[in-house]
Amino acid sequence: MKVNSPLQVYKYLPQTNCAECGEATCMAFASHLIDRSKKVEDCPPILKEGFKKKYMELVTLLAPEIREITIGTGEHAKRIGGDDILYRHQLTFFDPTALAYDVWDTMPENELVERVNKIQNFRKFYVGKFLKVDIVAIRCVSGDALKFAAAVRKVSDITKLPLVLCSLDPAVLKAGLEVVKDKNPLIYAANENNWSEVSELALNYKVPVVLFSPDLDKLKSLALSFGEMGIKDIVLDPGTYPQGKQLKETFERFIKIRRSGIKEGQKDIAYPIMAVPLNAWLVYKDTVTASYWETVLASIFTVRYGDIMILHSLEPYAMLPEVHIRDTIYTDPRTPVKVAPGVNEVGTPTKDSPVIVTTNFALTYYTVESDLSSNKINCYLAAVDTDGIGVEAAVAGGQLTAAKIKDTFQKANFEFKDKTSHSTIILPGLAARLQGDVEDVTGLRVMIGPPDSGRIPGWMEKNWPPKPK
Amino acid sequence: MTKKIKLSELGSLLGGDIEALEGVKIEGDVEIDLGQMGMNPQMAYALGHETAQMALHLMNISRILGYPIDQVLGGQQVAAPKKLSKLIESKFSVGKIEEWKTPIQEVVLGATSSDGGSRKSTITLGGEKSLPYYFDSPMPHRNHITMDVFDMPINMAKAVKSNYEDVINSPAEWAKKVVRDFGADMVTIHLISTDPNIKDTSPAQAAKTVEEVLQAVDVPIVIGGSGNPEKDPAVLEKAAEAAEGERCLLASASLNLDYARIAEAAKKYNHVVLSWTQLEINAQKELNRKLMKQCGVARENILMDPTTAALGYGLDYAYTNMERIRLAGLSGDTELNFPMSSGTTNAWGAREAWMTASPLKEDSDWGPREYRGPIWEIITGLTLSLAGNDLFMMMHPTAVQVLKEITQTLYGLKETEPLNIDNWITAVV
Ligand code: B12
Ligand code: SF4
Numbered sequence: 001m002k003v004n005s006p007l008q009v010y011k012y013l014p015q016t017n018c019a020e021c022g023e024a025t026c027m028a029f030a031s032h033l034i035d036r037s038k039k040v041e042d043c044p045p046i047l048k049e050g051f052k053k054k055y056m057e058l059v060t061l062l063a064p065e066i067r068e069i070t071i072g073t074g075e076h077a078k079r080i081g082g083d084d085i086l087y088r089h090q091l092t093f094f095d096p097t098a099l100a101y102d103v104w105d106t107m108p109e110n111e112l113v114e115r116v117n118k119i120q121n122f123r124k125f126y127v128g129k130f131l132k133v134d135i136v137a138i139r140c141v142s143g144d145a146l147k148f149a150a151a152v153r154k155v156s157d158i159t160k161l162p163l164v165l166c167s168l169d170p171a172v173l174k175a176g177l178e179v180v181k182d183k184n185p186l187i188y189a190a191n192e193n194n195w196s197e198v199s200e201l202a203l204n205y206k207v208p209v210v211l212f213s214p215d216l217d218k219l220k221s222l223a224l225s226f227g228e229m230g231i232k233d234i235v236l237d238p239g240t241y242p243q244g245k246q247l248k249e250t251f252e253r254f255i256k257i258r259r260s261g262i263k264e265g266q267k268d269i270a271y272p273i274m275a276v277p278l279n280a281w282l283v284y285k286d287t288v289t290a291s292y293w294e295t296v297l298a299s300i301f302t303v304r305y306g307d308i309m310i311l312h313s314l315e316p317y318a319m320l321p322e323v324h325i326r327d328t329i330y331t332d333p334r335t336p337v338k339v340a341p342g343v344n345e346v347g348t349p350t351k352d353s354p355v356i357v358t359t360n361f362a363l364t365y366y367t368v369e370s371d372l373s374s375n376k377i378n379c380y381l382a383a384v385d386t387d388g389i390g391v392e393a394a395v396a397g398g399q400l401t402a403a404k405i406k407d408t409f410q411k412a413n414f415e416f417k418d419k420t421s422h423s424t425i426i427l428p429g430l431a432a433r434l435q436g437d438v439e440d441v442t443g444l445r446v447m448i449g450p451p452d453s454g455r456i457p458g459w460m461e462k463n464w465p466p467k468p469k
Numbered sequence: 470m471t472k473k474i475k476l477s478e479l480g481s482l483l484g485g486d487i488e489a490l491e492g493v494k495i496e497g498d499v500e501i502d503l504g505q506m507g508m509n510p511q512m513a514y515a516l517g518h519e520t521a522q523m524a525l526h527l528m529n530i531s532r533i534l535g536y537p538i539d540q541v542l543g544g545q546q547v548a549a550p551k552k553l554s555k556l557i558e559s560k561f562s563v564g565k566i567e568e569w570k571t572p573i574q575e576v577v578l579g580a581t582s583s584d585g586g587s588r589k590s591t592i593t594l595g596g597e598k599s600l601p602y603y604f605d606s607p608m609p610h611r612n613h614i615t616m617d618v619f620d621m622p623i624n625m626a627k628a629v630k631s632n633y634e635d636v637i638n639s640p641a642e643w644a645k646k647v648v649r650d651f652g653a654d655m656v657t658i659h660l661i662s663t664d665p666n667i668k669d670t671s672p673a674q675a676a677k678t679v680e681e682v683l684q685a686v687d688v689p690i691v692i693g694g695s696g697n698p699e700k701d702p703a704v705l706e707k708a709a710e711a712a713e714g715e716r717c718l719l720a721s722a723s724l725n726l727d728y729a730r731i732a733e734a735a736k737k738y739n740h741v742v743l744s745w746t747q748l749e750i751n752a753q754k755e756l757n758r759k760l761m762k763q764c765g766v767a768r769e770n771i772l773m774d775p776t777t778a779a780l781g782y783g784l785d786y787a788y789t790n791m792e793r794i795r796l797a798g799l800s801g802d803t804e805l806n807f808p809m810s811s812g813t814t815n816a817w818g819a820r821e822a823w824m825t826a827s828p829l830k831e832d833s834d835w836g837p838r839e840y841r842g843p844i845w846e847i848i849t850g851l852t853l854s855l856a857g858n859d860l861f862m863m864m865h866p867t868a869v870q871v872l873k874e875i876t877q878t879l880y881g882l883k884e885t886e887p888l889n890i891d892n893w894i895t896a897v898v
Contacts, residue, residue: 123832123833126781230551243878243883251602252603283888324848
């Protein structure tokens with residue numbers, strides 16, 4: 001992206017504030033173009049006669065340095081690439097690394113179905129949303145085009161997740177493509193030997209394609225050649241070697257490719273990069289060791305520029321850190337992670353339900369909220385405005401105080417006399433030192449909960465309802 | 470993401486009167502599918518689509534007329550259809566980062582008898598001239614790991630505790646065990662019993678524990694207080710005196726305690742100061758400046774701990790904070806170009822590391838926690854190693870082993886038989 005402020009973008013807009021884009025002003029729309037929550041095409045007037053030059057210039061200015069490509073169709077389609085920076089504090093990374101887990105065409109059907117379901121049903125609650133995985137990669141192990149096509153059919157029958165079709169044999173890829181030609185799968189891979197046939201497949205079926213070579217001269221030569229043939233939806237696989245010097249060199253290749261694309265604007269190689277942490281299984285056979293090492297590789301290439309990766313282990317101790325490290329790196333550092341302060345109902349609270357106090361830091365609030373609702377605890381949950389700071393830091397930093405707590409209930413018109421039979425609030429264990437203050441300021445009875453909200457259900461069994469005074 | 474454009478729109482985009490161009494007549498308003506790759510002229514020709522051919526024709530004319538047509542269509546090259554008979558030769562090259570002109574300060578921990586200490590060997594941290602493991606400039610020293618030892622039994626996650634049950638009452642035995650059995654490069658003795666709210670052990674007593682640990686092992690050590698800002702200066706002073714000349718790392722000087730006393734103790738008894746701030750780059754700059762300018766601590770005696778938050782619990786802050794600090798240091802900020810240390814053990818605070826199962830019924834099964842804990846510690850540490858962290862304070866032996874393996878691989882110490890990965894697709898795993 002060659003622009004970085006709304007003002008720069010504003011110059012190219014019609015400047016009529018007609019609001020057709022859904023924004024009140026062109027300037028507001030401009031800031032959405034910068035943070036990429038809207039597209040130029042969302043402004044109907046600019047598409048009209050008279051603005052074409054500005055439209056064209058703006059599109060060029062806004063295009064990300066790394067090409068953004070799409071795999072799959074519909075609501076599960078995955079976009080990858082699209083980055084403009086090398087370090088996340090400079091803006092934010094776009095299009096989180098797509099996590100693809102493998103199945104293979106020699107699996108018995110029941111195992112195949114079970115594995116696909118495990119992949120598509122994986123979920124981990126985190127800060128108000130579920131972390132999930134994205135793609136099914138189908139490997140042709142049999143070498144048999146018919147068998148591969150059958151596996152592709154089975155998988156596409158039971159999941160809407162995008163697919164990666166993996167084989168170096170163009171005939172096999174073609175057989176798979178015939179089955180899912182409307183589903184925009186990614187094909188893996190073109191290399192030095194098969195590039196001519198695979199390029200034809202990419203053109204004829206209009207699908208994105210992975211180019212493989214650990215030799216960067218050759219990889220660039222492939223990318224350049226495919227570009228010349230009119231193929232631009234390209235993913236680069238510079239080879240993921242799982243150990244030793246070869247792994248060190250793999251790491252260096254990822255850095256080199258991304259640096260050339262973003263810092264040096266080398267368009268010929270500015271494509272998304274694929275990592276294959278699955279290769280850990282080529283050296284380690286024991287499940288725990290291989291899963292650990294695969295997770296290690298996945299983490300390295302989530303931090304350093306992998307846009308899509310192919311993984312094997314479905315062990316929870318591999319998948320949990322994998323989805324979390326991706327979230328860590330792709331969380332937008334520009335947006336404060338807070339929820340609106342106030343008193344919210346969890347489930348259907350009655351007068352005998354507890355009133356629980358927490359902060360408006362999104363991680364804290366959603367953790368507590370989900371611990372309560374998942375355990376079917378009906379209650380009132382008060383999010384105190386701590387400027388989006390968690391419990392412990394807010395107590396230490398003075399954002400969580402007795403006065404703030406009182407204020408939260410007052411603003412919400414929450415009258416304890418009317419709403420509760422007990423006039424009691426429960427503070428987080430980590431805010432225990434506020435107990436006396438809160439009692440004085442609010443006149444309520446104050447109970448101290450456990451340090452971790454995951455323990456609230458057990459704590460409730462022992463401590464709720466409160467004994468009469 | 471099929472992009473569609475109406476021929477009439479194309480006409481107007483390209484500049485008004487194109488319809489009137491000789492030999493081209495557009496009837497009706499045909500939609501052209503720009504597809505995944507934007508307009509694909511080869512396909513158009515191949516399929517013989519009339520409208521597509523017409524569009525291509527229009528575009529070619531427009532290009533001749535000087536319209537930046539390729540940009541309109543999302544930067545597509547709309548070259549004439551081309552079939553290659555061989556790959557276009559190419560050479561890849563990329564430059565180094567010019568801004569990285571300032572090396573990170575080198576800091577030596579531990580002192581041998583020739584330097585007035587009793588350690589068998591020393592450890593050097595820092596000296597980097599680029600981000601870790603980058604090709605711009607090789608990393609001069611590998612990462613190191615110091616393992617936690619406590620001066621009293623404490624609460625630990627079950628998976629951690631099971632490794633230390635036999636030594637939990639003896640800091641000296643505990644220290645021996647982590648060096649001998651778990652490959653610790655260093656040992657951290659945490660004097661937590663000195664906290665007035667815990668046991669209020671006296672500084673003199675704490676100093677004795679430090680002496681015991683120094684006798685038990687011959688690696689360099691870290692001396693950690695209890696974290697109580699009132700008590701720590703006195704405890705660290707006494708401990709520093711007992712360990713005179715050993716170049717221990719004193720943990721920590723921070724803005725919320727009398728850091729000047731800790732700095733003084735380090736200077737007087739020849740130790741290194743750990744400058745600890747809480748996830749805030751400006752606070753880190755301020756404390757480092759104060760240690761240098763106000764307290765007169767030499768550059769080669771400062772290490773930083775910008776705070777570690779666990780994976781899923783603020784690692785995004787911790788990672789970016791460290792990366793910014795390292796980039797600033799390399800680019801010339803001499804208040805930030807010090808080696809860094811991470812309390813990687815903090816990873817065990819994450820509920821994913823220690824809880825038996827997810828408290829949420831909606832979550833997929835979390836599986837056995839014995840495997841979740843160590844990997845949580847590994848990934849927390851690994852992520853920070855990529856941001857520039859040099860020294861890791863850790864607890865679980867498996868986590869230590871794996872983190873060593875990966876950081877030393879990226880550093881370039883691990884030789885293995887070359888592996889062919891070309892056929893990963895057909896591998897039976
Ligand atoms: C991330 C972090 C920060 C971030 C905060 C980001 C944010 N938006 O909150 C930043 C960098 C801003 C920060 C700053 C500071 N921090 Co800080 N920070 C941390 C860190 C690393 C993680 C905290 C966290 O996010 N935890 C996760 C959230 C979800 O936990 P939580 O909010 O506590 O919620 C849990 C429980 O409280 C409980 N719970 C919540 N609500 C309820 C309700 C009920 C009824 C119950 C029963 C339970 C319950 O369940 C939740 C889920 O487990 C911790 C160290 C650690 N623990 O790892 C230090 C820590 C909290 N920080 C600390 C300090 C001292 C500070 C500063 C004062 C430092 C300074 N000198 O400047 C500042 C204060 C800033 C301010 N308040 O303005 C100290 C607090 C020490 C203490 N006990 O007093 C800690 C513990 C570090 C330490 N060991 O010294 N910090
Ligand atoms: S639609 Fe376009 S012209 Fe109208 S307000 Fe939005 S940006 Fe401005």
